[in-house]
Amino acid sequence: MRFADIIGQKDVIDRLRKAKAEDRIAHAQLFLGPEGSGNLALALAYAQFINCPNATTEDSCGTCPTCKKNSSLQFADLHFSFPFFNKPNPKETISDDFGTEWRNRLLLSPYFGVEDWTKELSKDNKQLLFSVHEAANIVRKLSLKSFEGGYKIMIIWMAEMIGENVANKLLKIVEEPPANTLFFFTANSSENILNTILSRVQVIQIPKIDEASLSEGLKHLGVDEHKIADIAHYADGSWDIAMRLRENNDPNEFFAMQFQNWMRHCYSKNVPALHAWSEKMNELTREDLKHFLLYALDQMRQNLILNYTTENISRFTSSEKAFAQKFSPFINHLNIEEIMLELEAAHRSVGQNVNNKILFFELSMRIFRLLNRKEKA
Numbered sequence: 151m152r153f154a155d156i157i158g159q160k161d162v163i164d165r166l167r168k169a170k171a172e173d174r175i176a177h178a179q180l181f182l183g184p185e186g187s188g189n190l191a192l193a194l195a196y197a198q199f200i201n202c203p204n205a206t207t208e209d210s211c212g213t214c215p216t217c218k219k220n221s222s223l224q225f226a227d228l229h230f231s232f233p234f235f236n237k238p239n240p241k242e243t244i245s246d247d248f249g250t251e252w253r254n255r256l257l258l259s260p261y262f263g264v265e266d267w268t269k270e271l272s273k274d275n276k277q278l279l280f281s282v283h284e285a286a287n288i289v290r291k292l293s294l295k296s297f298e299g300g301y302k303i304m305i306i307w308m309a310e311m312i313g314e315n316v317a318n319k320l321l322k323i324v325e326e327p328p329a330n331t332l333f334f335f336t337a338n339s340s341e342n343i344l345n346t347i348l349s350r351v352q353v354i355q356i357p358k359i360d361e362a363s364l365s366e367g368l369k370h371l372g373v374d375e376h377k378i379a380d381i382a383h384y385a386d387g388s389w390d391i392a393m394r395l396r397e398n399n400d401p402n403e404f405f406a407m408q409f410q411n412w413m414r415h416c417y418s419k420n421v422p423a424l425h426a427w428s429e430k431m432n433e434l435t436r437e438d439l440k441h442f443l444l445y446a447l448d449q450m451r452q453n454l455i456l457n458y459t460t461e462n463i464s465r466f467t468s469s470e471k472a473f474a475q476k477f478s479p480f481i482n483h484l485n486i487e488e489i490m491l492e493l494e495a496a497h498r499s500v501g502q503n504v505n506n507k508i509l510f511f512e513l514s515m516r517i518f519r520l521l522n523r524k525e526k527a
Contacts, residue, residue: 151194151221151260153209157389158363159188162356166196171207175200176352178324178333180309183356185338185437186388191260192356193305193334194220197228200332201300216298223253226297231288232307233264233278235271242283261389263338264308265437280312285319292323292331302331309335310342317344324350358387368392380467386444405445410473412446416518417480424514432507436500443497447490453478454486485520492516 153163169175181189195210198220202210210217219225230252236243245252248271255262255270268278288304296302306312312320324333324347335351337343364382367389373381373396384405385392408431415423431439452466456478466474481489496513500506 151191151198152212152217153195153199154212156188156191156195157261157367158359159192159356162192162354163195165354166192166199167207170200175332177327177331178335178351180335180337180340180343180348180351180353181356182337182340182353184358184387185263186261186385186390186392187356187358188261188389189336189338189356190256190305190307192354193336194256194260197301197303197305197332197334200303201225201227201298216300223256227300227302229288229291229302229304230307231280231284231304232267233280233311234284235278236281243281244284244287246287259390259393261393263390263437265435266390278308278311280316282315282319285316288320289323292328296330300330302328303334304332305334305336307336309337309347310339312344312347314344314346317346321346321350359385359389360387364389364392368396371396383467384445386441386448388441391441405442406467406469406473408442409446409449410477412514413477413521416514417521419518419522424518425511428507428511428514431510432505436506439500439506440497443493443500447493447497449474450481450486450489450493453481457481480521484523489517489520492520 153167156163181193183189198210198217199205201220202214202217204211204214210220212221216225220228231245232248232252234243234245234248237247241247251270255267264278271278288306292302292304327333333351335347340348340353361382364385364387365378368378368381369375377396381392381395384395408427412424412427414420415427431442434442449470452470453474456466456474492513496509499509
């Protein structure tokens, strides 16, 4: 992968170019950005850029044997470690046991999340992990002599899933790696990354992809120009979500329809309808539920803005605007703070082992009370 293949992230790419030009490549770096932002894609492109013998100041050449091997994931000094589930046999399971699945998923697109990877490995939604055997596997690989004569690079995906027992076995090699050895960690959030790892890496903050770059990327793929604005709006800075929405005839239909129906049922205190709605939402994947809740948070913000300012400041698609004209007066100083807290708490809970049908029904009960809150006399 080349920098030219990355969606947006110009500032991050410029920083990586500068580090190489000034020979200041940190031996351990953390590409920290939300899912769909391209942190894994950037790590791949940087790895290729560093080892390309014909690289310009801007990018790898993309045509030399080194670049072709990197692009096909056949470069001998490019290694990967990622979470997996233990196989039910006496053998010590390591990430290499899932090498074919990893390459297939990565070659399809490096803009994927944990939910996609879990589905790739198992239909049983098993718990992913890094094992102590994987730590030993990483140390063994990086102790070997370079095959290609350049940098040996280890890309560790989803570093927030590394447990303390695994981290302890990696600390020495991360802190004092062999010559010409680089660690590229990627993570979506720093909250669950162990401090022992966080303190030993240079953090590269990767923001959500801006709407202009999402739109340009979609245009390059030949997406109907009438759909591009809606997709870029709903993708919320994620290329992965943008690719999912691209397959829909109307990219904003589902989230908008579900949110608007939900709020109507909440305001009217229609408990049977809310129960049925919660069952329907329970059919979605965890990632889709999380994206929906992020969308709901954004809609609450935009409705609050519309209520207290003007529609020129708020950001709506045409389908959202008609609903917001009637709904926004009910989002105000009496309830907005608690509504946002409820939605944020639900977003955190969805990622855990909870019954999502019960979660969304109870959330609905709390929101309909908040929507109907009146000013005290």
